[in-house]
Amino acid sequence: MIAVITVVHLLIVMALIGVVLMQRSEGGALGIGGGGGGGGGMFTSRGAGSALTKTTAILAVCFFVTSLSLAYLSRGDSGGSSVLDQVAPTQSQGGQDGDGRSVLPTLPGTPPAPTEPAVPTQ
Numbered sequence: 001m002i003a004v005i006t007v008v009h010l011l012i013v014m015a016l017i018g019v020v021l022m023q024r025s026e027g028g029a030l031g032i033g034g035g036g037g038g039g040g041g042m043f044t045s046r047g048a049g050s051a052l053t054k055t056t057a058i059l060a061v062c063f064f065v066t067s068l069s070l071a072y073l074s075r076g077d078s079g080g081s082s083v084l085d086q087v088a089p090t091q092s093q094g095g096q097d098g099d100g101r102s103v104l105p106t107l108p109g110t111p112p113a114p115t116e117p118a119v120p121t122q
Helices: 002-022 045-073
Strands: none
Touching (some): 002 045
């Protein structure tokens, strides 16, 4: 289903780009296809601008509908979980592993921490 909507979405995008590029920026006639009046037909300067404007509006609505539907369908099975819920629960608070040893990294050039706790001598 997502693949079909994606293909339709891409076709709408290409059509929308083509229709926008055909419009003249200051007139209302065709930018690429010549434009200009004469003939009083459908594609006079007013008719072409009106048709391209309506086509752009329809394609824009279709673009938004397919975008929203793709966003809705791509939610998947997230279940509303947070990234913080995915943190491994084996990490302890004090920076120590299960044996009480420090798991903090050592800097280069520093001697390693002793494995046995120092016992004061009397």
